[in-house]
Amino acid sequence: MKQRIVLHIDFDYFYAQCEEIRTPDLKTKPVVVCMFSDRGGDSGAIATANYTAREFGVKSGLSILSAKQKLKNRTDSAFLPADFEYYSDMSEKSMNIIKKFADVFEYVGRDEAYLDVSEKVERDFTKASHIAQQIKNEVREKTKLTCSVGISPNKLLSKIASGYKKPDGLTTVTPDNISEFMETLNLSDIHGIGKKTQQKLAEENIETISEAKSLDIFALINMFGRKSGTYIYNAIRGIDDEPVTIRAPTLQLSKISTLREDSVDYAFLEKSLLELCEKLHLSILKENKMFRSVGIHLTQDDLSTKTRSRMLRNPTFRLDELKKVSRQLLKEVLEDQSTLVRRLGVKVSELSDIEGQSDITSYF
Template identity: 95%
Template structure:
């Protein structure tokens, strides 16, 4: 395959860092960005937290009440409502700086992007490292934000590398040290190898990347199917041929609702999901957009989450299509979990 140099840019604790920049006095305090629910009070979940708060165990997805309990001895803690308009503005300023360094720029989200710099770096990883440092310096100078950068021959490794020395890190994985780098990782560090995959491997006494390499591609396909098995075989070896692709920022529309009370009543939950579908559809019509991807995210009373999504065959703006997906999800997943 043609040699490439790919950068992955990942902003550190982005929402909380934006709040620290807006209010510098917060830098030494635990900062927790919250998604407050319509139940009122402290009902809701954590969107992100700065590293000071993370030292106490606070992390994304945790309930606000649980986070406050963890930080009960830090009376200087700041629990702030998420301000997505402000975060989007900070992101746009940063991405406009970053994209000028790329041969090909791929926007992933407010705090994340891929850059193919193969031509600008002349396939030289030392030059690519200098480009990455220039990006970090200019972003910090103009927005005060810090970001971590991973550099490697592909997207998979660059994403792993950007998280290797957070915060404010810069990690380079050259073609010659891929194997050495992979040996420093855990299976869970590889995108796409989740808990269920790890459990299945553990049942075969496979718990490390080194051990997983003892399985040939046919054994992995037999265990996980052709697509997943082939992906795992390549991923544990640091192999990835996905291109950096120019893509406009996708518009994501969502509606979030917290039930007035916990419930295992299927009819009530289904009715609540239908109401969300109707509200979401109104937003879609107002934006004059079509949608192609649909997803549902549930947080249960033990704070565990379940997420399901589906790519539709064709773009649509049909409310019936939304309801059809919701009905299919309810029948396949809610009933299983409630009975």
């Protein structure tokens, strides 16, 4: 296989940095971007914080009340409501600059993207480094945003490398120094190796990447199953074959709501979910669409998320079908759920127009 060169672009503390650009006086102050809940007051959680606020232990997922407690001695702290429309606009401007440098551009989210630049740089890592610096310079010049860039032969390593020298970093991992680079990391630095995996490895006295490499693939499969065991075996060696791929625009309709209280009770969540289905169905009628995929989205009280979706056999616009599938997905996602749910959402995708009908309401 020909040498691949992949860049991972990651904007530094993106939402908070956008706020600093909009209001330059904030740059020297702790800036905390909040997702306020519909319950009023300081109910809600932190979306992100700038580095000044992070020095006081404020990070995403923390409750707003806890963050205010940590920053009680900083009277100049700014607690701002998230403005996703503004962040999306800043992201779009930046991504339009970045994508012109890529052979293949993969949008991941508002603040990150992968670029395959193999052909453009003639598979030369020095040229790739120059392109990465050009990207950083042009984005800063035109949007004032800083970003960190990781360069390597694959997506896994590039994502780790982009976080290596934050903020405003640039790290290159060539094929010759993958092993050396991996030795500088903790197991927790590798995407997909979470706390539970680390705990299980620790039970076998495995706490570093070097120690993990002493396990053969069969031992890892025995511990974690074929899929996860194989992934861990490859990841700790910096091996990843997933290509950079163009992501098609997501066409979907959705409704999301903050619950009156955090809960894990099925009956309470089902009632809220069915109300969302009815609101979503009105949007489906208004857009004159049919859907073939139904999904639900749970935001937990620590701001982590869970999603489930199901593809239907045939497209439909029926409310009873939407409710039935949503209920099934909710039951599935709650089977091993112990964390309280804060926000609940339902969405439909794989949309298509109703053929032969000028208006969907003529079906009724």
